[in-house]
Amino acid sequence: MTSLGEQFGTSTGLAxxxxxxxxxxxxxxxxxxxxGADSYMLVAVxxxxxxxxxxxxxxxxxxxxxxxVGHETVAAIAQCAHAAxxxxxxxxxxxxxxxxxxxxxxxxxxxxxxxxxxxxIYALRLNVGRQRLFMLLSTEEPGQLDPAELARxxxxxxxxxxxxxxxxxxxxxxxxxSDRERECLYWVSEGKTxxxxxxxxxxxxxTVNSYVTHAIQKFSASNRVMAVATAIRSGIF
Amino acid sequence: xxxxxKDGGRLAARNRKSPFGAASxxxxxxxxxxVADAVxxxxxxxxxxxxxxxxxxxxxxxxxxxxLVPCFDALHPAIAPGTRxxxxxxxxxxxxxxxxxxxxxxWGNDGATASERAFAALDMAERTEELVPGCPGIAFxxxxxxxxxxxxxxxxxxxxxxxxxxxxxHARCFSLFAAVSAIRSNELRKLxxxxxxxLECLKLTANGLTSEQIAASLKLSVHTANQxxxxxxxxxxxxxxxxxxxxxxxxxxxx
Numbered sequence: 001m002t003s004l005g006e007q008f009g010t011s012t013g014l015a016x017x018x019x020x021x022x023x024x025x026x027x028x029x030x031x032x033x034x035x036g037a038d039s040y041m042l043v044a045v046x047x048x049x050x051x052x053x054x055x056x057x058x059x060x061x062x063x064x065x066x067x068x069v070g071h072e073t074v075a076a077i078a079q080c081a082h083a084a085x086x087x088x089x090x091x092x093x094x095x096x097x098x099x100x101x102x103x104x105x106x107x108x109x110x111x112x113x114x115x116x117x118x119x120x121i122y123a124l125r126l127n128v129g130r131q132r133l134f135m136l137l138s139t140e141e142p143g144q145l146d147p148a149e150l151a152r153x154x155x156x157x158x159x160x161x162x163x164x165x166x167x168x169x170x171x172x173x174x175x176x177x178s179d180r181e182r183e184c185l186y187w188v189s190e191g192k193t194x195x196x197x198x199x200x201x202x203x204x205x206x207t208v209n210s211y212v213t214h215a216i217q218k219f220s221a222s223n224r225v226m227a228v229a230t231a232i233r234s235g236i237f
Numbered sequence: 238x239x240x241x242x243k244d245g246g247r248l249a250a251r252n253r254k255s256p257f258g259a260a261s262x263x264x265x266x267x268x269x270x271x272v273a274d275a276v277x278x279x280x281x282x283x284x285x286x287x288x289x290x291x292x293x294x295x296x297x298x299x300x301x302x303x304x305l306v307p308c309f310d311a312l313h314p315a316i317a318p319g320t321r322x323x324x325x326x327x328x329x330x331x332x333x334x335x336x337x338x339x340x341x342x343x344w345g346n347d348g349a350t351a352s353e354r355a356f357a358a359l360d361m362a363e364r365t366e367e368l369v370p371g372c373p374g375i376a377f378x379x380x381x382x383x384x385x386x387x388x389x390x391x392x393x394x395x396x397x398x399x400x401x402x403x404x405x406x407h408a409r410c411f412s413l414f415a416a417v418s419a420i421r422s423n424e425l426r427k428l429x430x431x432x433x434x435x436l437e438c439l440k441l442t443a444n445g446l447t448s449e450q451i452a453a454s455l456k457l458s459v460h461t462a463n464q465x466x467x468x469x470x471x472x473x474x475x476x477x478x479x480x481x482x483x484x485x486x487x488x489x490x491x492x
Contacts, residue, residue, distance in 0.1 A: 079492075085382065087411030127380040127411075129337035152404040155411075159361040162338035191480025225479045226445030232486040235384045 018163045024058055027160050032060075035149045037137040038117060042126075042157075044133050044168075045075050046234075052079065057133065057168060065116045073109045078134035083123035086158060090150045093121045094142045113138075120144070124154045128161045128168060130235035176218045177236065184211040186237050189228040275417050276313045279389065282409050283311070286402070288374070289393030292320040293417060296332045296386040303332040305388065308417060319369045319392065328388075330366045335378035335388055338363075341407060345373035352396040359403055368392075377410040381418030383489040389414065431490065435469035438462055440491045443482045 018024055028040045041059040045052055052075035056066070066074065077083075077093060084090040095105065095114040105113070113121070120142035124135040135157055139145060161168060177185065180201075187197040194212075198205040212224060221227040231237060270278075275293070283291040292310035297303065305328040310320040334342055342365035345353035352373040356362060368374060374392025381387070389410040398406065431439075434455075441451045452462040466478055473488075475481035485491060 085411065085415055086380075087408040087413075087415065127339050127378075129335065129339060129378070130380065130384060130386055131337075132380075132384075151408050152401055155404040155407045156361075158339040158407075159341075162340045165337055188479055189483035191476035191483075193477075222445035223447070225442050225482050228479050228483050229443035229445075229486060232384070232483060233492070 018160055020164075021058075021167060024161075024164060024167065025060075028058055029060070031153055031156065032137065035137070035146070035153050036139070036144055037122075038140055039136075039138045041074070041136040042133060042161075043074060043078055043136070044131075045078055052076070054078065061118075062116065065113070065118070068116070069109050069112055073105065074136070076105065077121060077136060078123050080123065083125050083134065084151075084154070085125045086127060086154050087151070090122050090124060090147050090154070092142065092145070093123065095119060095121065096142055122150055124150065124157070126154065126158050126161060128158060128165065131165075131168065132235055133161065133168070177215055177231075181211045181215045181218070182231075182236060184208055185215045185228060185231055188212060188224060189232065189237070270416050270420070272309055272313065272417070272420065275413060275420070276309050276311075278409075278413050278416075279309075280311065282389075282406060282413070283391055286391060286406060287393065287395055287397050288391035289372075289395075290317060290319050290369075291389070291391045292317070292323065293414070294324070294328070294388045294390065296335055296388065303329045303336075305332060308387070319372065322370055323368045323390065326368070326370075328368055331368060331376060331388060332386075334363070334365060335376075335386055339378050339380075341375055341377045341403065343373070343375040344368055346371070350394040352392075352394055355396055355398050359398065362403070377407050379410050379414035381415055383418070383487060385414075385418045387414050387418070431469050431472055431485075432465075435465045435472075436485075436491060438465040439469050439482055439485050442466065442478060443486065443491070 018027055028042065032038070032040050039060050041061050042057040043054040043059075044057060045054055052072065054071050054075045059066070080093065082091045082093050093105070095110040096119050117140045118138040119140050121136055121138040122145060124137065126133045126135055135154065137145065137150065137153075183201065184197055187200055192200065194205050194208050197208045201208065212227070215231075216222075216224065216227045219227050219230045221230055279291050279293060283289075290311050293308045294305040295308055297306055305324050307316060307320050307324045310317045331342060334340075341359070341362045343353075343356035343359075343362055344365055344367045345356065346367065348354070348357070350373050356364075356373065356375055362375070365376075368376060368390060369392045372392045373394065373396075374390055375396070375398065376388045376390040379387050379389055437455060438451055441454065446454070448459050448462050448466070451457070452459040455462065457465075466481070469485075470476075470478060470481035473481050473484045475484050
């Protein structure tokens with residue numbers, strides 16, 4: 001009997017610690033192989049004004065597929081109700097049964113995905129510390145993957161990605177803030193005024209305002225409220 | 238794209254024990270359970286890995302003070318001495334770890350116990366500072382739907398934990414924590430009854446729109462939009478607009 005653990009531990013040597021982007025791709029390829037998935041895509045979802053976008057961390061999808069279906073479709077798949085939190089039973093999105101997917105995918109996108117080798121997609125939510133990512137694992141033919149093995153693979157990914165936080169941060173840029181900026185923004189989110197934050201941190205009001213302004217710029221937010229919302233949404237605090 | 242082999246171990250793998258746990262609500266989000274149910278589920282996990290004690294902690298959301306806030310342990314509704322010690326020590330290192338990493342972390346002293354040998358053999362675990370003095374143990378970082386962060390810790394001298402059993406245990410911890418944090422947010426949710434319109438205004442504010450822009454997109458007057466924002470801030474017991482948006486997001490009133 002081959003289990004995921006044994007395969008990782010011995011034959012593929014994937015228990016080794018990840019350090020580089022190459023290690024990460026190697027890990028994801030071997031993970032697919034171990035559970036029988038054809039493709040993977042690791043993304044972070046970014047909310048911007050009125051739409052969702054994705055930052056692709058790693059993927060072996062054919063590039064044209066992503067171009068054809070668009071980032072918004074990928075974001076919709078990642079965020080749909082079928083996306084499993086770690087420890088929940090994963091549920092498949094079967095693109096071949098497009099009518100059943102009203103609200104997740106348009107019929108045209110579903111058909112494209114099916115034709116391009118993604119007959120069934122599992123969206124798995126990953127937690128790497130407070131940072132949230134999504135793993136899309138797909139097979140050409142539906143019904144190939146075992147939910148229990150997927151759930152183990154999901155935890156495996158959370159563990160493995162925890163070893164390369166810098167790599168993730170470089171791609172997703174979810175926490176571009178300095179310690180001081182984060183602190184200021186945190187107090188602003190607690191309803192404190194500039195003067196109150198200045199008092200709490202023992203700096204001048206001008207300094208507080210400049211930290212907050214920098215935070216707003218880094219998030220390309222339009223104002224304080226949006227910067228606070230972005231920080232909460234991306235799990236910075 | 239390479240096409241991996243599709244037979245072999247998978248059929249055998251299908252017959253293996255499910256990681257979701259006998260009592261898990263089959264991964265259905267929104268299923269709530271009582272704290273007593275949660276304690277029972279946690280006890281089952283502890284039994285499976287032969288841990289003497291267990292505890293669930295929330296990591297304090299404040300960035301200033303990284304500390305562990307006990308939620309329940311084996312002696313629920315009382316608090317066990319071990320949990321008290323762990324919380325008293327603050328667990329600053331372990332909370333900082335959990336904010337940036339999902340790797341399980343373990344502690345021990347001289348390496349003489351069966352538990353420590355089992356932990357040292359795990360390929361995906363990090364050693365950390367002692368959480369419960371004098372007794373080796375392991376803590377699994379866990380995260381809720383709304384970005385809540387916590388740790389489920391098990392300790393004892395004779396624990397068994399090997400290979401992908403650690404993955405299953407961690408999966409069950411995640412599922413348990415999701416259920417526990419859902420109880421919490423349901424309790425919090427009892428307070429405000431925010432109308433649909435107020436929620437729409439709050440959400441648009443979070444997306445960076447000004448009152449004028451909100452009024453235009455919802456076809457309201459600017460005065461009404463402001464009125465909605467003021468009343469929602471009052472209901473959320475928030476001091477200003479930013480605070481109201483932050484509270485609503487943390488309560489999970491919208492994404």
